[in-house]
Amino acid sequence: MIIAIDGPAASGKGTLAKRVAEHYGVPCLDTGLLYRAVARDVVRAGFRLDDIWAAVAAARGLDPSTLDDPALRGATAGDAASIVAKIPEVRAALLDYQRAFAKRKPGAVLDGRDIGTVVCPDADVKIYVTASPEVRARRRFTELEARGEAVTYEAVLAVIKERDARDAGRADAPMVQAPDAVLLDTTDLGIEAAFDAAVGLIKRKIGQ
Numbered sequence: 001m002i003i004a005i006d007g008p009a010a011s012g013k014g015t016l017a018k019r020v021a022e023h024y025g026v027p028c029l030d031t032g033l034l035y036r037a038v039a040r041d042v043v044r045a046g047f048r049l050d051d052i053w054a055a056v057a058a059a060r061g062l063d064p065s066t067l068d069d070p071a072l073r074g075a076t077a078g079d080a081a082s083i084v085a086k087i088p089e090v091r092a093a094l095l096d097y098q099r100a101f102a103k104r105k106p107g108a109v110l111d112g113r114d115i116g117t118v119v120c121p122d123a124d125v126k127i128y129v130t131a132s133p134e135v136r137a138r139r140r141f142t143e144l145e146a147r148g149e150a151v152t153y154e155a156v157l158a159v160i161k162e163r164d165a166r167d168a169g170r171a172d173a174p175m176v177q178a179p180d181a182v183l184l185d186t187t188d189l190g191i192e193a194a195f196d197a198a199v200g201l202i203k204r205k206i207g208q
């Protein structure tokens, strides 16, 4: 059973994916972390984020055991990730790892931007999670503030809008709802309500 959860920045898809994975007792892969880690490794190696060859080398050499690095959750990491994520060879280098993860038995939950469209087009369930930019910015602002980062709501909103445009506008694997994905708008839903709605969708789809 493969469950694909996609959606824009700070839509709540990561929290939802983890909860759904726990509920079904399957592993969960936050694929955004892969792109965040590639960006981290490019910068650590002393290159610019738009250096294609440095980014491709970082993607090919990525060590998945470094994905629990707390720095990957920082304010600038998501934006940096979306710069390297535009590079087709970077995306290609990360595909095998994601697909192998998805094939685990008895199943897996993956969240990202292109899970339902590119990584797992045959996923059993596809959910596209969204919320208004203002609500997403409020959630991300609260999260970053709790981490002790000096950010303002306005700056977070501006970065989210810019990142959405970059992710939706790129040529390779753009962020888009798969035609067979179910839309889950969490603008007015808390975590519990979003989780209940997701489990309801999954039950209707696969009867579990």
Ligand code: CDP
Pocket (backbone or CB within 6 Å): 008, 009, 010, 011, 014, 031, 032, 033, 035, 036, 078, 079, 081, 082, 083, 085, 111, 112, 113, 114, 115, 163, 167
């Ligand atoms: O948590 P948040 O939604 O802010 O970001 P994320 O899921 O960690 O993704 C960070 C960035 O990685 C995104 O803005 C995308 O550019 C890129 N990404 C992608 O291109 N494809 C994926 N499957 C996951 C993330």
